[in-house]
Amino acid sequence: MGKHDKKSGKGEQGYRARSAFKLVQLNKKYNFLDQAHCCIDLCAAPGGWLQVASKHMPPNSLIVGVDLVPIKPIPRCITFAEDINSFKCRDQLREHLKDWRADVVLHDGAPNVGTAWVQDAYAQSELTLQALKLAVEFLAPGGTFVTKVFRSKDYNNLVWVFNQLFHHVEATKPPSSRNVSAEIFVVCQRFRNMKRIDPKFLDPKYVFKELDPTSSVQEKAGVNSQNLLENVLHPEKARRKREGYEDGNYTLYKTISADQYLHSEDAIAVLGTYNRITFASEADQMLLKDQLTTEDIKASCEDLRVLGRGDFSALVKWRKALREKLGLDRSKKQKQQEAEATQTIEVEPLNEEEAIDEELARLNEESSKRARKERRKRNEARAKALQKLQLNMNPAMDMGEEWADDALHGQPETFSLSAAESNGPHRSVNLLDAQDTLSDQESSDQDTSASQWRGDQNETIDDHDDDSADEREQRIRRLESGMDDMYEQYQNHLQERDAKFRAKEARRKSAKYEEWDGIRSEDNNQQSDEDSDVAYEKGYDSVSRRKFAEETYDSDDAEDDHDERQHLEDTQHARTKKSTARTRSEARAFPSAPASKPLLTALESAAESNDRQSAQSAVWYDNPVFQDMLPLEDLIPTQQAQTTQSSTPELDQSSSEEDDNSMEEEQDSDGIEIVPSSFAADVPDGEWDAQDQDMDAEKRAKIAKQGLNTAEAVSMAHALVNRQVTKSDLIDQGFSKTNFQDKTDLPQWFLDDEDQHYRTNIPISKEAVDALRAKQRALDARPIKKIAEAKARKKHRAAMRLEKAQKRAEAINENADLTEREKAENINKIMAKSMAKKAGAEKKAPQLVVARGTNRGIKGRPKGTKGRYRMVDPRMKKELRAQKRRDQRDGKKRSSGHKKQRQIPKGY
Numbered sequence: 014m015g016k017h018d019k020k021s022g023k024g025e026q027g028y029r030a031r032s033a034f035k036l037v038q039l040n041k042k043y044n045f046l047d048q049a050h051c052c053i054d055l056c057a058a059p060g061g062w063l064q065v066a067s068k069h070m071p072p073n074s075l076i077v078g079v080d081l082v083p084i085k086p087i088p089r090c091i092t093f094a095e096d097i098n099s100f101k102c103r104d105q106l107r108e109h110l111k112d113w114r115a116d117v118v119l120h121d122g123a124p125n126v127g128t129a130w131v132q133d134a135y136a137q138s139e140l141t142l143q144a145l146k147l148a149v150e151f152l153a154p155g156g157t158f159v160t161k162v163f164r165s166k167d168y169n170n171l172v173w174v175f176n177q178l179f180h181h182v183e184a185t186k187p188p189s190s191r192n193v194s195a196e197i198f199v200v201c202q203r204f205r206n207m208k209r210i211d212p213k214f215l216d217p218k219y220v221f222k223e224l225d226p227t228s229s230v231q232e233k234a235g236v237n238s239q240n241l242l243e244n245v246l247h248p249e250k251a252r253r254k255r256e257g258y259e260d261g262n263y264t265l266y267k268t269i270s271a272d273q274y275l276h277s278e279d280a281i282a283v284l285g286t287y288n289r290i291t292f293a294s295e296a297d298q299m300l301l302k303d304q305l306t307t308e309d310i311k312a313s314c315e316d317l318r319v320l321g322r323g324d325f326s327a328l329v330k331w332r333k334a335l336r337e338k339l340g341l342d343r344s345k346k347q348k349q350q351e352a353e354a355t356q357t358i359e360v361e362p363l364n365e366e367e368a369i370d371e372e373l374a375r376l377n378e379e380s381s382k383r384a385r386k387e388r389r390k391r392n393e394a395r396a397k398a399l400q401k402l403q404l405n406m407n408p409a410m411d412m413g414e415e416w417a418d419d420a421l422h423g424q425p426e427t428f429s430l431s432a433a434e435s436n437g438p439h440r441s442v443n444l445l446d447a448q449d450t451l452s453d454q455e456s457s458d459q460d461t462s463a464s465q466w467r468g469d470q471n472e473t474i475d476d477h478d479d480d481s482a483d484e485r486e487q488r489i490r491r492l493e494s495g496m497d498d499m500y501e502q503y504q505n506h507l508q509e510r511d512a513k514f515r516a517k518e519a520r521r522k523s524a525k526y527e528e529w530d531g532i533r534s535e536d537n538n539q540q541s542d543e544d545s546d547v548a549y550e551k552g553y554d555s556v557s558r559r560k561f562a563e564e565t566y567d568s569d570d571a572e573d574d575h576d577e578r579q580h581l582e583d584t585q586h587a588r589t590k591k592s593t594a595r596t597r598s599e600a601r602a603f604p605s606a607p608a609s610k611p612l613l614t615a616l617e618s619a620a621e622s623n624d625r626q627s628a629q630s631a632v633w634y635d636n637p638v639f640q641d642m643l644p645l646e647d648l649i650p651t652q653q654a655q656t657t658q659s660s661t662p663e664l665d666q667s668s669s670e671e672d673d674n675s676m677e678e679e680q681d682s683d684g685i686e687i688v689p690s691s692f693a694a695d696v697p698d699g700e701w702d703a704q705d706q707d708m709d710a711e712k713r714a715k716i717a718k719q720g721l722n723t724a725e726a727v728s729m730a731h732a733l734v735n736r737q738v739t740k741s742d743l744i745d746q747g748f749s750k751t752n753f754q755d756k757t758d759l760p761q762w763f764l765d766d767e768d769q770h771y772r773t774n775i776p777i778s779k780e781a782v783d784a785l786r787a788k789q790r791a792l793d794a795r796p797i798k799k800i801a802e803a804k805a806r807k808k809h810r811a812a813m814r815l816e817k818a819q820k821r822a823e824a825i826n827e828n829a830d831l832t833e834r835e836k837a838e839n840i841n842k843i844m845a846k847s848m849a850k851k852a853g854a855e856k857k858a859p860q861l862v863v864a865r866g867t868n869r870g871i872k873g874r875p876k877g878t879k880g881r882y883r884m885v886d887p888r889m890k891k892e893l894r895a896q897k898r899r900d901q902r903d904g905k906k907r908s909s910g911h912k913k914q915r916q917i918p919k920g921y
């Protein structure tokens with residue numbers, strides 16, 4: 014067993030590979046080994062799975078393993094070296110199995126990795142299909158096939174085929190499979206008893222056949238079983254691609270005509286997918302000649318892969334303007350008008366009462382429209398303030414001030430981050446859908462800013478005509494504000510085309526996976542795709558983003574709005590109060606300059622900025638590490654400090670209470686708890702329960718105990734204080750792949766291994782290390798506790814002796830029978846004795862006992878010796894005496910020549 018094996022602990026269980034635990038966990042979940050009598054393990058080297066199979070299967074079972082490389086013999090297992098793609102392998106399996114059929118076929122094969130991820134994934138899929146082929150040949154009806162699959166685009170095809178051949182198919186990721194790995198295990202149970210199996214099911218040419226690209230890039234939804242069924246059963250039929258791009262076609266140069274771009278449903282997808290917009294056809298030429306097609310637009314059309322934000326925005330606007338000009342965008346209102354124009358409706362003249370009613374209704378509608386607009390503006394301003402807050406642009410956290418800022422009313426930022434935030438980077442934008450959505454939105458007042466700009470894109474000029482110039486301007490601004498988001502999506506499209514990026518993305522997503530409880534075979538494949546997407550949408554970021562979006566926009570109900578605002582204002586109020594309290598106490602500690610002094614203004618602004626920073630520093634100083642520290646006032650020996658001292662505890666207490674309250678509120682409203690990142694990874698899984706009431710206290714105790722004792726913690730503290738990172742950055746970093754892993758049933762060595770090696774590397778700074786070293790040096794300079802105690806005891810004993818001697822001396826002194834001289838002599842004796850005792854208390858030299866006579870070779874203490882002793886042999890005694898004599902004879906001359914002389918113990 015190698016050193017590594019020992020360390021990883023796989024040797025403890027006697028398994029050759031840690032992958033063995035995957036099978037252990039799979040078997041625990043699906044229990045396919047315990048009843049099996051015949052098992053084939055495809056790609057079995059070094060034999061971990063074979064060992065597990067032989068351990069769990071009944072005695073006298075037949076277990077056959079095959080791999081490209083030879084496998085060291087394993088009891089109860091037959092192994093041979095062969096490529097599973099070869100006919101030889103099949104023949105040998107047949108030879109070993111004779112007329113038996115396998116109850117279980119296992120496959121954990123991995124092709125040689127090292128090439129591009131996409132190729133690896135495809136090779137893996139092909140290998141899996143080959144394993145399935147062998148499984149189909151050797152499995153008994155009702156048997157089980159367990160295989161490893163990579164999560165790639167071929168995954169769904171494979172699962173679909175599995176579903177055709179097995180009654181029950183489930184994909185799962187055992188906890189021992191690292192989340193960073195794209196591997197997943199599919200357990201196919203109850204092999205169907207089929208008389209004939211269509212060879213196309215097992216032919217990679219058909220199963221992984223690519224789909225033809227269609228003109229519409231919009232139609233790139235995930236593969237569905239119907240699609241694949243057609244693919245396998247009617248390969249001659251041209252079908253749509255299930256992804257936007259062909260495999261390996263990332264580098265292909267793709268063009269689209271200007272007319273197609275104009276009529277496309279998703280402009281962003283087009284810009285992100287194609288390389289160039291051409292003007293070849295007659296219709297394109299018309300567009301080329303249009304005055305809207307400026308030189309800049311033409312230049313941008315030449316290369317869509319290198320669009321800057323401005324170019325991108327210009328191309329989107331160009332398309333929109335052309336569509337409007339050509340009447341391709343028609344609002345509901347316009348359609349309605351057209352419909353009305355075609356219908357000749359006899360309108361009876363209104364009587365006066367009806368006219369008033371109508372006027373009233375019109376006025377009502379107008380006022381409600383206005384109210385909605387105002388609310389929208391308010392929401393935008395609030396979103397902006399919150400966004401700034403999240404980005405730490407507004408350290409004061411003075412949201413109230415932000416909202417009160419008149420400049421914000423009706424002045425959404427040119428590039429509203431709120432829109433980008435709420436829309437999310439991966440949300441696809443369907444421009445045509447949005448056209449209808451707008452009016453619905455207005456009626457239902459579901460006015461998120463993201464959908465606003467989407468809707469606005471397709472509003473027609475005529476529609477705009479009805480509105481005032483001001484509104485139109487606002488709409489354009491909103492379109493602008495959405496541009497960032499659109500641009501981001503465009504970049505996403507570009508990046509998606511890059512295979513490397515996709516590989517990385519897949520790994521990132523896989524890292525985000527929590528335990529995947531499997532995909533039910535009954536489920537529609539598309540459905541499962543959606544499910545998995547939902548699974549990706551976990552984690553603090555997405556939750557907070559969703560929450561943020563909901564808080565900001567979703568509230569239609571006026572009461573809800575009010576409640577939300579109230580809640581935010583309350584929190585804000587608490588924070589402002591706290592910061593004011595701190596500033597007040599600081600002001601007391603540092604009395605401000607007299608009003609006449611010119612420095613006054615500067616001081617005031619400094620105080621203001623302190624006030625702004627105080628909220629952030631409050632969060633920092635809430636750390637229990639600072640609880641034991643003296644308040645700043647205590648360090649200043651002034652009269653004011655005394656006054657402050659008396660008031661500070663109250664203030665601190667109240668502020669800490671407020672802190673707690675606001676924290677509780679935060680926790681309540683979000684359902685998410687903020688944990689310092691350095692400790693997040695240490696919190697066991699079970700503790701990730703939001704309802705656990707003790708969690709807070711536990712964590713606080715942990716923080717208090719560990720405090721700033723590690724270089725990582727001190728680095729983070731420095732970075733926070735120096736504003737190199739924000740609190741939310743740290744929280745985000747605190748979420749890692751290990752947070753949500755289920756660690757039940759994993760062996761301890763595995764957990765220890767993970768703990769040691771699978772943790773986020775937090776960078777440490779030189780300053781942090783220096784600070785810790787200085788702290789350590791200060792600690793080292795102090796005597797250790799035991800020595801201090803011993804010294805104290807010695808001192809105490811000396812004092813006691815002195816006291817005793819004094820008492821006796823006093824007694825002698827008071828003795829009238831003694832002369833003064835006798836008294837003095839006796840007292841001197843007592844004092845000398847007490848001093849001698851003290852000197853005698855020093856370590857006595859050990860008594861030397863010669864090992865001869867009865868003492869020769871004895872064990873333990875020689876008879877008649879008390880205290881410390883040392884056994885010496887007679888030879889040594891003689892030698893030492895001789896040495897002594899020589900020394901005496903030669904005097905110092907000799908002893909100076911010998912630097913290191915043998916020491917003669919006392920008593921010789």
Ligand SMILES: C[S@@+](CC[C@H](N)C(=O)[O-])C[C@H]1O[C@@H](n2cnc3c(N)ncnc32)[C@H](O)[C@@H]1O
Pocket residue numbers: 029030032033055056057058059060061062063079080081082095096097098121122123124125140
């Ligand atoms: C991850 S290891 C299997 C580990 C094994 N399950 C265990 O527990 O020890 C993957 C194995 O697949 C084998 N392999 C890859 N391609 C193969 C092929 N075409 N035929 C046979 N074995 C193959 C490799 O040689 C490698 O030993």
